Amino acid sequence: MIKAAPDEAEDGVMTTPVRKGDMQVTVTETGTLDSARNAILTCQVEGSTTIISIVPEGTFVKEGDIVCELDASALVDRETTQKISLTQAEALLSQAQENVEIQKTQNESDVAAAELKLSLALLDLRKFEEGEFLQQVNELSGAVTLARENLSRAEESQAFVKRMAQKGYRSQNDLEAERIAVTKAEIDLKVAEEKLKVLKDFTYVRTLEELQANAKEFEREIQRVKRKSVAALSQKQAELSKCELTFKVEKDKYERIVKQIEACTIRAPQDGQVVWANARDPRRSDAPVIEEGAVVRERQAIINLPDYDAMKVNARIHESRISLIKTGLPVRVRIDAYAGEVFAGVVDTVSSVPLSNSSFSRGDVKEYEASVRLTDAVEKVNKLRPGLSANIEIIVAELSDVLLAPVQAIVTIGRDQYAWVRSGDKYERRTVRIGRTNERQIEIKEGLADGEKVVMNPRTLFAKEVGQLENELAKKEAEQSAEGGPRRPGGPRGMGGERRGPGGPDGADGSSPIIPGRPGIPGERGSREPGAGESGRPQGGRPDASQLDAGRVRPQNEGSAGTRGPADFPVETKPAEAGATSSENRQAPALPLPAATK
Template identity: 35%
Template sequence: MDSSASPKPEQPTASTNAAAIADLLGNPTAQQQPVGKSSRRGWVWLLVLLPLVVTGVFLSPRLLEFLPETNQTADLTGMPLYTVQRRNLQITVTEEGSLVSDENVDITCDVAGGATIIWLVDDGDRVAEGMDIVKLDASVLSENATAQKIAYEKARALMIQADKDYEAAKIAVEEYKEGLFKKDLRTAESNVTAATERLQATQNTLAYGERMFRKGYITPQQLEAQKSAVARAKLDLGTADIALDVLTKFTKPKMITELESVRDSAAARFESEKAALELENIKLERLEGELLKCTIKAPQDGLVIYANSRSRDRETEIKEGLSVKERQVILQLPDLTRMRADVEVHESKVDEISPGMPAVVRVQDLKFSGVVTSVSNRPESNWFSTAKKYVVGVRIDGKSEALRPGFTAEATIIVADLKDVIAVPVAAVIEDGKEFVCAVKKGKGFERRVVMLGKSDDRFVEIVEGLQEGEPVFLNPETVLGESLSRDQEQASEWSGRPNTNE
C-alpha cells in the first residue's frame, strides 16, 4: 500500500490548544469562539486560580488543627521508650549552704561607748585560753582613771576627818555626862556645904557675941560685925544653892544637847563623806574595769574567726584601726566539734522539710551523715534576688579537724523513702493545662493518658494513678502529643515540679 495515500496526522495549532484549555476550564463554547479571544480568557482564569492555590498551601497547616485528633499519623519509629516498673524511690532535696558552729563564743567590745581596735590576733589562728586576742585603745580611759584616783583620795581624806570628828564628838558627850558634870555637881554641892557651915559658924559666933555684949565684954560695933558676917553667910549659902540648882536643871541639859548636836552633825558629815567616797570608788573601779576590758583574753581554746558582716548599705571588715561599738561582736571562737550546715531551700520545697529528717552533708571531698535540726519560719533577706529562700539547719554527726566555719557545704535531705512504687522518669510526664499526662505506646500509635502524681526526686516521679506496671511510655511526650495538647498551652515543656497530687 502506498504510504503517500495514507492520511497524515493533523498537527495541533494554537487555536486547538486554546480550545482544549478552555474546555478544561469548563467553557463548552471555547471551540466555537475565535482563537485569540479564547486564549485571553484562559489566562484570566489562570491568574484568578493561582492566588487561591498559594493561599491554600499557606493555610493548610492551620486548618489541620481543626481536624479530628489522630494518633496514627505520627512517625513513632526510634522514639525513646521507658517500661513502667516498680522501684524504690528516695525523695531528696539537695541545696548548698555554708558551715557554721552550733556553739560560738562571741568576743565583743564591752567598753562603754565603744573603742578603737589597736591590735588583734590574725584571722584563722588557733588560740589557747587566757591568751591576749584583742587590744583596744585605752589612752583616754587611762587619763580619766588617773583623775578619778585623785578625786577618790581627796574624798577618802575628808571621810577620815569626818570619822575622827564624829568619834571626838561621841567622846565629848560621854566626857560631860560621866566626868565634867559630875565634877561641877560635886563642886556646887561642896560650895553649898561650905556656905552652910560658914552660916552655922557665924550664927554661933553671933549668939556668943550677944551674950558677951550683954555682959559688957564686947562693943556694939563688934556685935554688928558679927551680925554682918551671918548675913553674908546666908547670902553665900543662897548663891551656892542657886548654882547647884542651875547646874542640875539647866546647865547639864544644855551641855548635853549641844554636845549631842555636835556628835550627830559629825555623824551625818561622816556618813556623807563615806557615801561620797563610795561613789568616787565606784567611778574609779568602773574606769579601772574599763581599762581591763581594753585587753581581751581568750575565754577558751579555739579557732579565731573575724566577725565580718555585710548589709544592704555597708560592709564591716574587722581590722586594726576600726572603731567598734559597745557590744559589737569582734571575733568568734566556734566549737569545731559541733558543726552544722545552714542551707537555703526554695520556698516551693521548704514545706516538705521538717526537723528530724536524715540528711547527707558533703564538704569538699568529705561526706557526713546528719539530721535536720531547724527550719526557719522567715525567708532570708536577699537584695540581689526576688526568690524567697528559707534557712534549714542540718547538724553534722561526727568530727573532723578539716571542717571550718564558712566552708561551702551541700546537704541532701531525705524527705521520703518510698518502697516498691510505680515510678517513671520525669521526662515521661508533661503538664497539659491543669492535668499531667503521659504518652503510652499502643501498637503503632499512642494513647494520651492522664496520671496522678505523688512525690518525686530530680529523676523519677511516683505515679499514684494512671499507669500500670509494664506499660511502655514515651520519654518525649511533647513531641508525641504535640497536636493533642491543650490549644491554650502556648509552649509545652518537660514537667519538673513536685506536686503531691494533681491539681
C-alpha cells in the same frame, strides 16, 4: 533508690518505662560550714577603739594567750581622773559617817539635859508641896498663936493696971500705955491671921500651879528635843546616804574603766585556730574589716576560735519547704573541697521565723535558717574548716516499692496531671494521680502500670494537644466567671488548690510538698523540659512569692494558654471522676506516631 531505665529513642521519640522501686524524698540546699562550739571574742570597750596588734589569722593559740590588743590610752587618762573623783567621794563619805556619829551623841546629850530639867521641876513641885508650904504654914500658924498670947497678956496687963489705977497706984498714963499695947497685940494677931490665910488661899495655889506647869513644859520639851534629834539625825543620815551613793557611782565608774582597760588585752578562752571575724556583707560597701589599725565598736566580733571537733552546716530553707524540715531528720552532706566524700549529719535546729535579711535580694520570698550537725567521727570531722561551701540533702521521707516515673513525663493542666503512653505504634493520653516527688522522680498512684513507656518530652511532641486542653480549661473557667459560678482555686488555670501533704491524699503528716525541679534554689537542679523553648521555666531563677501558693508553683503567665514545664505540677491531684466527659478527664484517642525529629 532505683534509677529509671535509660531513655529509649523510638522513631525519634524519647520514652522510658515506669518501674516500681524505692524513692527518697529529699530537700537539697547549700550552706556554709561553721563550728558548733565557736568562741567569739568581741570588743568590750565602750564606744569605739583601735586595734593595736592582732595575732595573724590561722595561728594556733593556747588558752590564755594574748590574741589581740586594743588602744587603751584614752582609758588610762580617764582612769586617773576617775581615781581623783573616787578619792574625793571617799573623803566625803568618811566625813558624813563621822557627822552621823556626832549627831547621835549630841542627840543623847540634848535628851538627857531635857530629862534632867523635868526631874528638877518635879522635885521642886514635891519640895513645895511636902516641905516649903508646910514650913510656911507652921511659921505663920505659930505667929498667929504667939499674937494671940501677946494679945491675951496685954489684955490681962491692961485689966491689972486699970484696977491699980482705980486704987490710985497707977497713973492715967500707965493705963493709956496698956491700952495701946492691947491695940498693938490685936493688930499683930490680925496680920498673922491674914498672912496665914494668904498663904493657904493664894500663895499655895499660885506656886503649885506654876511648878506643875513647869513640869509639864519640861515634859513637852523632852518630846521637842527628841523630835529635833530625830530630824537632825535623819538629815545627817540622808547626807550619808547621798555620799554612799556618790561613792558607789564613782567606784563603779572606776572599776568599769579598769575592766575596760583589762578588756583591751584579749586572751584566748580555749585552744584553737585564730579566725578573724571578717564576715563581709555583700550588700554593704562599708562592712567592717578586722586588721591592725582598724576601728572596732563595742560588742563587735574580732576573732573566732572554732572547735574543729564539732562542726555544723548553716543553711537557708525556702519558705515553701520549711514545713517539711524537722529536727532529727538525717542529712547527707557534701563538701566542695572534699569532692566525692559524703558526711553524715542530722538536722539540729530549725528557725521558727524567717531571716530578717532573706528578702533583701530575693523579692518577697522568705527563707528560714536551719542548722545541720555533723555526726561523723571526730577524726573525720576535724579536718573541715569553717567557711567551706557545703551541699546538704535532707532526707524527708523514704518510699518503698512504689511506681515511679520521671518528673518531666508528667504534664499538669489545672488540677489534673497527664502522661502520654506508648501503645503499639501510637500514643495515648492518660490521666494520672500522683503522690510524693523529688527532683528526678514522682510517685504514680493511679493511671499507669509497671513497664508502660511514657514520653519524656510530651509538651514538645504534643504541644497542640496540650494547648487545646489548656484553652478548653481557660474557656470553661471564663464561662464560670461570667456566670458568677465558682472558680477553681488558684486563678483561671486552677493552679492554687488546697495545701496538701507530701503523701498526697493518703499522706498523714500534712506538711508542705516537695516541688520538683524548682529552679534557682541553692543545691537544687532547675528542670526544663527538653525542647520546651519559652514554654518551660528557665533555669537559675527562683520563683517569687507570686508564683508560690500553698506549695505549688504557678505558671509565669497565669491565665494564658502558654505551656508549662514539668516543675509546675502539684504533689497530688484527684483522680478523674467516673463518667466525666470533659477533655481533661476522658482518655484521649490513640494518636499516630509523630514524625521523627532531629
